[in-house]
Every structure is written in structure tokens, then in C-alpha cells.
Amino acid sequence: MNLKKLSKNAFMNFINELLLTGRVEAVQAKGDKFDFGPLESAKDLRLDYDVTLLPPKKYFQPPVETLLTYEVGKTYKSHYDNEKFILIGVHPYDMIAINQMDRLFSQDNYDSHYMTRRNNATIIACDVETPSENVFASSMGTATVKEGYDILLTNIGDGYVAEAVTDKGQALLLKANKSVEISEEDLGKRQQVWNKNQEILNNHPLKCKALDLPKLLEKAYDHPVWEEKAKTCFSCGSCNQVCPTCYCFNVQDDVNWNMKTGKRQRVWDGCLLTGFTKVAGGHEFRANRADRFRHRLYRKAKYVPAKIGGEIACVGCGRCIDACLPDIANPVNIYNRLIEDIGID
Ligand code: SF4
Ligand code: SF4
Structure with missing residues (x-):
């Protein structure tokens, strides 16, 4: 039954x-x-x-997981939980x-x-x-x-x-x-x-339908709200770490002192952290804090929805609001401000 x-x-x-x-x-x-x-x-x-x-x-x-262990010149072994x-x-x-x-x-x-x-x-x-x-x-x-x-x-x-x-x-x-x-x-x-x-379950009511958010963000890329909010952002990444839909990770090789064996690990990363977009040669695509701040909101309501059939990648748990010390991470505050300033149509 x-x-x-x-x-x-x-x-x-x-x-x-x-x-x-x-x-x-x-x-x-x-x-x-x-x-x-x-x-x-x-x-x-x-x-x-x-x-x-x-x-x-x-x-x-998991925050840290071993994907594989290896021995130089020999083979590697994948690890599964x-x-x-x-x-x-x-x-x-x-x-x-x-x-x-x-x-x-x-x-x-x-x-x-x-x-x-x-x-x-x-x-x-x-x-x-x-x-x-x-x-x-x-x-x-x-x-x-x-x-x-x-x-x-x-x-x-x-x-x-x-x-x-x-x-x-x-x-x-x-x-x-x-x-x-x-x-x-x-x-x-x-x-x-x-x-x-x-x-x-609505202590921060959104002033539009959630599914309209991608349309809203199409017109909001150069809005001043990103610079304004990011002024007090610590780049601590807490809003990423507590979010159920943030899944970005880094993959690191940890070589043992003998220089022959080691392990490859996957660790949580976050788009608000400095260095998230740093690549070889020291180039960094989002060195500006406001660009990183904007990216998180675009990721939730435009980029990920485009990958998963339109569903918004913010589920309204409110954890980022709890975790943000300067109180700037609330997605609804930002979306509602954009709706007031530029409208939804
Ligand atoms: S409220 Fe949205 S953006 Fe914030 S932690 Fe929850 S799912 Fe992530
Ligand atoms: S939790 Fe707040 S201060 Fe920390 S990175 Fe996110 S927005 Fe910035």
C-alpha cells in the first residue's frame, strides 16, 4: 500500500x-x-x-571528496561512495x-x-x-x-x-x-x-511571477544595484556555501611528498569568492566584486534556468539571507528593486 x-x-x-x-x-x-x-x-x-x-x-x-588516487607512471583508481x-x-x-x-x-x-x-x-x-x-x-x-x-x-x-x-x-x-x-x-x-x-511560506514576497525573472534580468545587466550592493560585500562566499542550488566546484591535485603518489579532490567553490575566475597566467574574468555579485543572481534566475527548462534555480529557502552579515544577499530585495525601477514588460 x-x-x-x-x-x-x-x-x-x-x-x-x-x-x-x-x-x-x-x-x-x-x-x-x-x-x-x-x-x-x-x-x-x-x-x-x-x-x-x-x-x-x-x-x-560533499564539501571535499576524493575522485581518484594515482601513482605516477602507473595507473589510477577512481573512488566511489x-x-x-x-x-x-x-x-x-x-x-x-x-x-x-x-x-x-x-x-x-x-x-x-x-x-x-x-x-x-x-x-x-x-x-x-x-x-x-x-x-x-x-x-x-x-x-x-x-x-x-x-x-x-x-x-x-x-x-x-x-x-x-x-x-x-x-x-x-x-x-x-x-x-x-x-x-x-x-x-x-x-x-x-x-x-x-x-x-x-512567504516572508519576502516577490512582486512578479518567478518564471518572469529571466525576462527581468535581460534588461538589468547595467543597473546600478550591483555596484551599490557589492560595496559592502565581504566576498566571503557564505551565500554560495549555504545555497541548495549552488554546485560549483574546483578540482585539485594533492601530490604526496614522495612526488610519486597523490589524490585528485573535488571541493566546493563559490562565484562570490575572489579568485573564482582566476586562470593560468593570472588572468581573472570577474575580478570586480560587483560583477561577481551580479553573477550569482544571474546564475539563479537566468543562466541555470536556460539549462534546465526554465525552472528558477533559487528555491526560496532564505539561507543566504540568514548567512549574509552585511544583509545584501536577499534575492527578492534585489529582484523587487529591479521590478520597481525597470518594470517587468
Ligand atoms: S534563497 Fe535562493 S539563492 Fe538564497 S540560499 Fe536559498 S536557494 Fe540559494
Ligand atoms: S554572504 Fe553576503 S557578504 Fe558574503 S559573499 Fe555573499 S553577498 Fe557577499
């Missing part, structure tokens, strides 16, 4: 069953914030969280970001390192219970999600509706052996949660 209702107790039993199957990663409290990490006990799981410090992209594209795991508590906006990354890492150049991790994951997503201070997913059409996960959980007050949409999800849901029959009323309550979240 694909749909089940779990009381709060049945849900805890279900999570305990999952813990017996192997590696489980899930959202837990970290001081007064929340983050994904290894789950040891069902009682530590927090599906009532607002937003996690880092998005779940770290499970598919083959461990299967269950990831619990992915919010809809983060799930949509993962769906976008799946397309980016599998179209054109198939990235076997990313896709191996992705295929090893079973994702249990959950609808948002507590809106975060800076979320604007409703404006971006990412407050609810219909694909990408294996199971979706929705808290309807007296328990969870759990829906499995893949074979992997159905196999896991068989472990929820204390579930009760689901009713039309339960499904109605789930629909109410979806309707509400599509309205209220």
Missing part, C-alpha cells in the same frame, strides 16, 4: 525500525538551530524544524533543489560520483511544519513538491500521512507495521497543509 497513516507512536516505531537497517541521516537540533547529521535515536529526529544550517546537497556533493543510506526530513524546497541538481549532474556530462551517491539514497521528505524567518518558497513555487523523494510525510495533527511513490519507498513503508487505515478526512487535512504552505 502506498498511503499510510501513522500515529505519533507508530511513527517513532517506524523510525526505530529504519535505524535497524543501517545508515540513517536526519534533521536534529544543533543548539537553537537545526542541521542534518547521523541519526542515533528516533527521539532526536526533529521534523518540526524551520530550516537547516546547510542544505542536504552535502550528501550528494557506495554506502546506501536513508535521508529523513528533506523539505519541499530542498527536494526541488536536489531534483535540479540531478538534472545538472546527469545531462550532458554524466557525473558518476554524484549519481552514485544519489542512487544510494532513499529520501523521506516532509512538508514544512514551522516556517523559517526568511523563507519565500511560496513566491518561488517550491512550498510543496510532487517528485524526487521516495516517501513524503505530512503532519496532519493527530499523526503523519506517509505516501510512498517509488519501489524503494514502498519497501521501507512496509516497516511501518503499526499504521492505521487512511481516511478521506486525513487526505483532506493533508491537502489543507499543502494549500496553507503555498500561501504562508
Whole structure:
């Protein structure tokens, strides 16, 4: 059966069953914030969280990963992370970001390192219970999600509706052996949660349809807002690091002292960092801070959408707003300013 209702107790039993199957990663409290990490006990799981410090992209594209090791004059060995795991508590906006990354890492150049991790994951997503201070997913059409996960959980007050949409999800849901029959009323309550979240996850309302943003940016390349905002930018790259749709990386060779063996690593990079565009000979294509600042916003709402069929590569999680000390990273503030100054038509 694909749909089940779990009381709060049945849900805890279900999570305990999952813990017996192997590696489980899930959202837990970290001081007064929340983050994904290894789950040891069902009682530590927090599906009532607002937003996690880092998005779940770290499970598919880790901050540092060894792609291969080599020995000069001999051969090399590719490294793959083959461990299967269950990831619990992915919010809809983060799930949509993962769906976008799946397309980016599998179209054109198939990235076997990313896709191996992705295929090893079973994702249990959950609808948002507590809106975060800076979320604007409703404006971006990412407050609810219909694909990408294996199971979706929705808290309807007296328990969870759990829906499995893949074979992997159905196999896991068989472990929820204390579930009760689901009713039309339960499904109605789930629909109410979806309707509400599509309205209220909107603490920074965008003044146009998200899909109109590429059109807006066509006229905004020379707008003064880029210079104005970039004046106080530290080029710290925090807005890149916390973003679920930023995936730029650098590849570095780490040669051992014997000068014969070494490893090739992939590490997170960020377009706001100085040196991001530096190439051999010391040439740098975006040495100017304002150019780098503009690039991030163009990447989200013009360049990446052109690669993935028009979908905007900002899912409205609000993490960049939380992370930016000079408070200049809010994408909605910038887009709304452009709408006021140059209009959408
Ligand atoms: S640009 Fe900001 S709000 Fe948009 S997805 Fe990235 S971190 Fe979230
Ligand atoms: S977080 Fe803010 S200060 Fe840091 S690079 Fe991004 S925009 Fe600049």
C-alpha cells in the first residue's frame, strides 16, 4: 500500500525500525538551530524544524571528496561512495533543489560520483511544519513538491500521512507495521497543509511571477544595484556555501611528498569568492566584486534556468539571507528593486 497513516507512536516505531537497517541521516537540533547529521535515536529526529544550517546537497556533493588516487607512471583508481543510506526530513524546497541538481549532474556530462551517491539514497521528505524567518518558497513555487523523494510525510495533527511513490519507498513503508487505515478526512487535512504552505511560506514576497525573472534580468545587466550592493560585500562566499542550488566546484591535485603518489579532490567553490575566475597566467574574468555579485543572481534566475527548462534555480529557502552579515544577499530585495525601477514588460 502506498498511503499510510501513522500515529505519533507508530511513527517513532517506524523510525526505530529504519535505524535497524543501517545508515540513517536526519534533521536534529544543533543548539537553537537545526542541521542534518547521523541519526542515533528516533527521539532526536526533529521534523518540526524551520530550516537547516546547510542544505542536504552535502550528501550528494560533499564539501571535499576524493575522485581518484594515482601513482605516477602507473595507473589510477577512481573512488566511489557506495554506502546506501536513508535521508529523513528533506523539505519541499530542498527536494526541488536536489531534483535540479540531478538534472545538472546527469545531462550532458554524466557525473558518476554524484549519481552514485544519489542512487544510494532513499529520501523521506516532509512538508514544512514551522516556517523559517526568511523563507519565500511560496513566491518561488517550491512550498510543496510532487517528485524526487521516495516517501513524503505530512503532519496532519493527530499523526503523519506517509505516501510512498517509488519501489524503494514502498519497501521501507512496509516497516511501518503499526499504521492505521487512511481516511478521506486525513487526505483532506493533508491537502489543507499543502494549500496553507503555498500561501504562508512567504516572508519576502516577490512582486512578479518567478518564471518572469529571466525576462527581468535581460534588461538589468547595467543597473546600478550591483555596484551599490557589492560595496559592502565581504566576498566571503557564505551565500554560495549555504545555497541548495549552488554546485560549483574546483578540482585539485594533492601530490604526496614522495612526488610519486597523490589524490585528485573535488571541493566546493563559490562565484562570490575572489579568485573564482582566476586562470593560468593570472588572468581573472570577474575580478570586480560587483560583477561577481551580479553573477550569482544571474546564475539563479537566468543562466541555470536556460539549462534546465526554465525552472528558477533559487528555491526560496532564505539561507543566504540568514548567512549574509552585511544583509545584501536577499534575492527578492534585489529582484523587487529591479521590478520597481525597470518594470517587468
Ligand atoms: S539563492 Fe538564497 S534563497 Fe535562493 S536557494 Fe540559494 S540560499 Fe536559498
Ligand atoms: S554572504 Fe553576503 S557578504 Fe558574503 S559573499 Fe555573499 S553577498 Fe557577499
